[in-house]
Amino acid sequence: DQQVKQNSPSLSVQEGRISILNCDYTNSMFDYFLWYKKYPAEGPTFLISISSIKDKNEDGRFTVFLNKSAKHLSLHIVPSQPGDSAVYFCAASHSGNTPLVFGKGTRLSVIA
Amino acid sequence: EAQVTQNPRYLITVTGKKLTVTCSQNMNHEYMSWYRQDPGLGLRQIYYSMNVEVTDKGDVPEGYKVSRKEKRNFPLILESPSPNQTSLYFCASSLWTGASGYTFGSGTRLTVV
Numbered sequence: 001d002q003q004v005k006q007n008s009p010s011l012s013v014q015e016g017r018i019s020i021l022n023c024d025y026t027n028s029m030f031d032y033f034l035w036y037k038k039y040p041a042e043g044p045t046f047l048i049s050i051s052s053i054k055d056k057n058e059d060g061r062f063t064v065f066l067n068k069s070a071k072h073l074s075l076h077i078v079p080s081q082p083g084d085s086a087v088y089f090c091a092a093s094h095s096g097n098t099p100l101v102f103g104k105g106t107r108l109s110v111i112a
Numbered sequence: 113e114a115q116v117t118q119n120p121r122y123l124i125t126v127t128g129k130k131l132t133v134t135c136s137q138n139m140n141h142e143y144m145s146w147y148r149q150d151p152g153l154g155l156r157q158i159y160y161s162m163n164v165e166v167t168d169k170g171d172v173p174e175g176y177k178v179s180r181k182e183k184r185n186f187p188l189i190l191e192s193p194s195p196n197q198t199s200l201y202f203c204a205s206s207l208w209t210g211a212s213g214y215t216f217g218s219g220t221r222l223t224v225v
Contacts, residue, residue: 043216
């Protein structure tokens with residue numbers, strides 16, 4: 001049973017517009033959430049995170065929103081740039097001794 | 113430079129021929145893990161280790177072995193590789209399991225024919 005779901009395998013956005021990537025989770029014990037970005041031929045790299053005590057975390061062009069009641073988080077990228085084209089993975093953890101659980105990823109294409 | 117190093121980057125092998133993919137980190141991380149990435153399936157955890165001599169199965173451990181004799185190294189062993197183990201493999205490490213985030217290696221693309 002998938003505990004972290006990214007239901008959109010791909011997303012295309014025009015350069016300069018907002019990209020919104022969505023992630024849903026089923027395990028109510030998760031209390032820490034992360035987004036990773038992956039370019040072809042490279043390993044995933046950490047992008048931004050949020051703990052369950054917050055509902056928003058911002059880092060430059062990237063903002064993650066957490067809606068605990070809906071078990072939903074989203075990553076907003078504003079403005080989108082061609083270099084943002086990559087696969088984005090959502091991940092979740094129950095803080096302490098549980099490994100990260102990853103979603104299947106969403107491929108973002110930013111079109112110039 | 114803080115990094116996770118995997119070797120080899122690319123490997124083509126034949127069914128049944130034992131192989132080892134090495135993983136080494138220079139950040140003194142306690143936690144290390146192996147993932148495989150397959151189209152449409154995302155990142156699936158194979159094995160993980162919370163510290164030296166402590167390993168545990170992830171979601172897809174069948175056909176794989178690991179060892180953690182030293183803190184910095186976490187090799188992935190395929191005793192008898194099969195074509196369904198053709199995949200892209202990533203090693204990752206972190207200070208602890210969850211909140212600190214993982215540092216990933218660059219990946220090993222394995223093809224078993």
